[in-house]
Amino acid sequence: MTMHVRVVLLLIFAALGTCSKSYRDRIPNGHNVLDPCDHSVTWPAVGHDSRHPHHHIKHHLLQFGLDFHAAGKRWTGALCRQDSDGDGRTNGEELGDPSCQWSVGDTPSHRVSGHPGFNEHTYCQGLVG
Structure with a gap:
């Protein structure tokens, strides 16, 4: 493989890795969301x-x-108040922003308490059987 091809591949993989990281920076506790079934x-x-x-x-x-995509890929009051996974807790409650006051760069007021994309009660039990 030529050096030119290696550099191009490196740039592509770096760009892909940056995308999700930057999105994680746009939600409270985005780097601390736990696996819904394995909190380790x-x-x-x-x-x-x-x-x-x-x-x-x-x-x-x-x-x-x-x-998140519909909200312009940013944390908004409406996205915060939604319950995307239907578990009875808002996205804000699960991500540590129960009062929907968080802004990019702020420290969230609470720790992450769930995954806003999975209803842990039904999803994880479905995996155990």
Whole structure:
């Protein structure tokens, strides 16, 4: 493989890795969201149905990812108040911004308490059987 091809591949992979990281910076506790069924590991691709999606395309998005996209890929009061996963807790409550006051660069007022894309009560139990 030529040096030119290696450099191009490196740039492509760096760009892909930066995309999800920058989105994680746009939600409270975006780097601290835990796997809904295994709280010992984080879930880097918060809006996706896979911890590490191979392709960042729409059909791999969870409802939270779709809602985030619809909100202009930014944290808004409306997105904060939504319950994207239908578990009875708002996205803000799960991500540590229950009063919907967080802005990019701020420290969230609370710790992350759930994953806004998965209803942990039904999703994790479905995996156990």
